[in-house]
Amino acid sequence: MSLSIDKALNPLVYDAVVVLFVLAVVALFVVGLFLRLYLTPRADDRRRQDFFTSACNVNLTPETTVGYYNNELTKPIDRIAAQLFENSFFSKNIALSMVKFERAKVAVYAILWLVAVLNRSTDLGWIAAAAQAVFSEQILSKWFRLEWLRMRFERTFDDM
Template structure:
């Protein structure tokens, strides 16, 4: 079976690129912020001026890229993914770019197909989030250790403590880690509840209502977390997760 995902290529790759630029700018700004503590205006006025200008440009660039990610790249990618998602469920064409080899289930009724697709998506999302968190948890521990050393190092400059604290408790470090943990938890909850729904003896009306609620739960979780999974991680795990998804389908008879 051929597998292709033009939506990831055309939209999520651009989003991932923009987020990588924001991350580079953030770490560059953190380095400049710390460097400004050791380069004084009195001793090295020329270098100090360069650092201040670079810092100002970096802050402005982070703002512009951040707004672009939140208000353009992320919504554009998610909107097109949802169009393709619901188009697959109802067997209509809402977008000309279509995935091939994904959303594999034998359900015929549209709402049951939506439930099966939510189950598949949440299975992939929770597994990928857990893999990414292995590294993120280690990074957070290292960041906290660095912050702890700065805070309790008696001879540490107060400006250095503030610079390190700003970096550690920023959107790109702690806040992103918390959002990723939250998204993992919500995806696991979605998967478990959707799997239980297929195992239940709910009436058609109850099944349809719960399926749509779970779809909304999953989609709002993604939107609120605003986390983009790296394409490299997805590609590494895609084969094994697809094989496991095949076994899940057989087990649930979907």
């Protein structure tokens, strides 16, 4: 947005937009760290507790899922194996469906960026902004991480 505002004609609007942009970037950074360093590990811990609660029939959490694990096995080691197989199957399929959307999104962004780069009349500021969008944590890196996760899920499922 700041690229489309002439700093010489509207210095106050330009400054306000730049400040809002910087605040948005910092806010996204803080939210990303909060998610990765606080919420995600807590969710992972709760999933593991629920997994072993179901497998060993021991209450490790105050809330247990109902109907999530649906095998009828009684020995804990057998239940763990069945639950792991079930988790790997669904994780593999969910990741595969998610990665299809990410592939399409990355392709659209990459094509738009290449068009901007190859068009000689495109302002360098727009090319830099587009590069920042394409190579940001939310587009290319997110796609790479999802592909990596999908491959790990597939390998785990195949090993099972």
